[in-house]
Amino acid sequence: MTKDSLLPLLTAHVLAHGLGGASLRPLAKAAGTSDRMLIYHFGTKEALIVDLLGHIAKVYAAALDAAMGGEPAATRADVVARILAHGDAPAMQPFMRLWWEIVAGAARDLPGYQLAAQAMMRELLGWLEGQMPAGDPDPRGGARYLMTVIEGTAMLTAVGHGDTAQQGLLAGGLLPS
Amino acid sequence: MTKDSLLPLLTAHVLAHGLGGASLRPLAKAAGTSDRMLIYHFGTKEALIVDLLGHIAKVYAAALDAAMGGEPAATRADVVARILAHGDAPAMQPFMRLWWEIVAGAARDLPGYQLAAQAMMRELLGWLEGQMPAGDPDPRGGARYLMTVIEGTAMLTAVGHGDTAQQGLLAGGLLPS
DNA sequence: AAGCGAACGTAGCAGTCGCTACATATCTGG
DNA sequence: CCAGATATGTAGCGACTGCTACGTTCGCTT
Secondary structure, eight states, X not given: OOHHHHHHHXXXXXXXXXXXXXXXXXXXXXXXXXXXXXXXXXXXXXXXXXXXXXXXXXXXXHHHHXXXXXXXXXXXXXXXXXXXXXHHSGGGHHHHHHHHHHHHHHHTTOTTHHHHHHHHHHHHHHXXXXXXXXXXXXXXXXXXXXXXHHHHHHHHHHTTOHHHHHXXXXXXXXXXX | OOHHHHHHHHHHHHHHHOSTTOOHHHHHHHHTSOHHHHHHHHSSHHHHHHHXXXXXXXXXXXXXXXXXXXXXXXXXXXXXXXXXXHHHSGGGHHHHHHHHHHHHHHHTTOTTHHHHHHHHHHHHHHHHHHHSOTTOSOHHHHHHHHHHHHHHHHHHXXXXXXXXXXXXXXXXXXXXO
């Protein structure tokens, strides 16, 4: 029972129950161990969280890679539609709930949170650059532009203003009509 | 010592120390009371948080109203620049840190969080609509579009990807060059 | 003045927190 | 074959959690 075998189980638990309220004993039960052993392996709860965030970032990267397939999109609007569909998928929603906790932790400068969030955003940006339409005049800037729009849409959706974001995307010519 | 005189002091405490980790005794000390009295006034910690979120939304609305002044912007890019400057102001940063906790709570459907977040986004949307340039072809859709972009920028900034968002805004023609 | 309800302090409940001391197992290398 | 490292269980520490029981003080009304 090593760290690497523990991390997926811990990940599953925080995906289900959140990261902020996670405490050692429930985490340990989810991983089939005791709090004693978690401290033994990770040294500290804080170190555990840092390791866990790193692992979650890697899981996210793998999920993006798996969704990477398909030919490049025809238009920027198609790129947006494609990734919004990916984020709206039911399988992604536990991760989306977790994501906002990671953002909140990064905003408060908790150790490990910024690093994990930046890694995931870097991954998403790379994915977007690879998805940009073939003849796009500015794939590099365009990918950054789309990422900004997409994250804004995700946030508004999280607080129940998804329709507002949809209307904004439509007005910005970023939704296929 | 009524609820309404307590709420500003409680607000100051959560702005400084966060909302997720807030517990009754520190809150009470910040408000100059005891945990006993907080329960007496609000009935439950959960009810206190709900009331507090409602109050925070009102404070946010008032802050936006106060910043409302000035003639309408000349271009959409000016609107974006204006509100990003407002959000980057040092006085707004405790609120920004709190905001991501509110988003995370809304994403997890904690009681009161969605309501407060929606109220604040509604307020921001109204402010944006009032700030749209005079001759804008689609002020209503444009405001929603700008709000999506602005919130995306805020999120990327929170996780340390502010430069990425800047480049995106530039590529989208939403920053005055 | 008597009575009453709201406002408040003190003390404490049962439970959880991160973490540790201590005793054991189980495995590995000389 | 046995020393030493690695792994695990049990029990518990002190601090903190939300919340409550109980008693007191205050301002007000009748």
